[in-house]
Amino acid sequence: MADLEMKLLGLWCSPFSRRVELALCLKGISYDYIEEDIQNKSPELLKYNPVHKKVPVLVRDGKPIAESLVILEYIDDMWDDKPAILPQEPYERAMARFWARFIDEKCLPSIWKAFWGPKKEQDEAEKEACENLKALENELKGKKFFGGSSIGYLDIVANFIAYWLDAIQKTAGKTILTKESFPLLSQWKVDFVACKVVKENLPPWERLVAYYQIRIEAAKASNDDGKIQIY
Amino acid sequence: MADLEMKLLGLWCSPFSRRVELALCLKGISYDYIEEDIQNKSPELLKYNPVHKKVPVLVRDGKPIAESLVILEYIDDMWDDKPAILPQEPYERAMARFWARFIDEKCLPSIWKAFWGPKKEQDEAEKEACENLKALENELKGKKFFGGSSIGYLDIVANFIAYWLDAIQKTAGKTILTKESFPLLSQWKVDFVACKVVKENLPPWERLVAYYQIRIEAAKASNDDGKIQIY
Known part of the structure; x- marks a missing residue:
């Protein structure tokens, strides 16, 4: 799975964006980080998150996931062979x-x-x-x-x-x-x-x-x- | 697990409450239903959901779960031997x-x-x-x-x-x-x-x-x- 393109559209000062970075690090997953300018949103951000137009957005193999809590669950579901983020019970x-x-x-x-x-x-x-x-x-x-x-x-x-x-x-x-x-x-x-x-x-x-x-x-x-x- | 007490604090006209009833029915899980009077909240509702004081609350063996989306995930996690509610991929x-x-x-x-x-x-x-x-x-x-x-x-x-x-x-x-x-x-x-x-x-x-x-x-x-x- 490591060969699929993984990128994170984030903002350095956003706690929501940092949640996703932390989860990816905890799982040991590598990704490309793209810093967004929130005053001047990129066409990529608007394309990948047309509903909320906000960071963070995780894009895997061209498929975007937005909303930090949703992304955290996705990371845990996707890489369930790595140490779990959510409790198991x-x-x-x-x-x-x-x-x-x-x-x-x-x-x-x-x-x-x-x-x-x-x-x-x-x-x-x-x-x-x-x-x-x-x-x-x-x-x-x-x-x-x-x-x-x-x-x-x-x-x-x-x-x-x-x-x-x-x-x-x-x-x-x-x-x-x-x-x-x-x-x-x-x-x-x-x-x-x-x-x-x-x-x-x-x-x-x-x-x-x-x-x-x-x-x-x-x-x-x-x-x-x-x-x-x-x- | 069927011997554990299961009750749902709900409201007949609440779409949120009905979500949980529907999920329980889809899974074939039996439960006791307790109708709440939202104008005059029961001590049980206030005890089990002190944060939001809202229905629905699912109580299993004395342990409460509030918020309909959280309850739906719980039902799917708890009874994962029954037909899944969430997609698996x-x-x-x-x-x-x-x-x-x-x-x-x-x-x-x-x-x-x-x-x-x-x-x-x-x-x-x-x-x-x-x-x-x-x-x-x-x-x-x-x-x-x-x-x-x-x-x-x-x-x-x-x-x-x-x-x-x-x-x-x-x-x-x-x-x-x-x-x-x-x-x-x-x-x-x-x-x-x-x-x-x-x-x-x-x-x-x-x-x-x-x-x-x-x-x-x-x-x-x-x-x-x-x-x-x-x-």
């Missing part, structure tokens, strides 16, 4: 999928809004974000990683909380995830980022902070509150 | 998952908004809903069902479009899915609803139309435009 698989959706549909939007939503909605969003993080904290009880003793699907999906959130907190000068309030998540962050394969698949710290800083300034200048997107 | 699986998310995240919200969103946003939403339905129509080219020659995961997920949409169109006196504009989807609707197992798992037509009628009247009376939810 059906109930555990269901729980991993449930919490992955929770992260994308509840947790990330609430965090985003707490930092960069309309000013008058930020306090309420912060409360909600903390409740959501508390629910994730509970999932770590008695475990080093969400996946157990080693990283798995849910750890990959939670990558934003382990790394990007710190960059946003630093840029915004506001902290919602503290060691005191979230001891398990805080320890998980350290353990996750310390994994060699994770470390090699994160955007450079200084560049990420600078990137958010520029976007905040641009949003302020255009008075475009609440329009900063997670890519 | 990895790329086809990925496509089924991609379009299932598309239905829930793009298609249903746009249809809903076209009918029951704020008045001034309805035209734009209808345009969007038609584009989304056109994308689904394309997926049916050369196939009787989304699943191929027999119904599968994506057919189950699209149940709303096959049946509930007609009830809404009748209630609202407005039609967006016509035979002329969507010949393949229109034929698929007929074929899907004609399946014995599907027919047995749909809410009674007259009751569903009456139910939507009451909700529309209540929304009008309270001037609560755009607050009607899909359960």
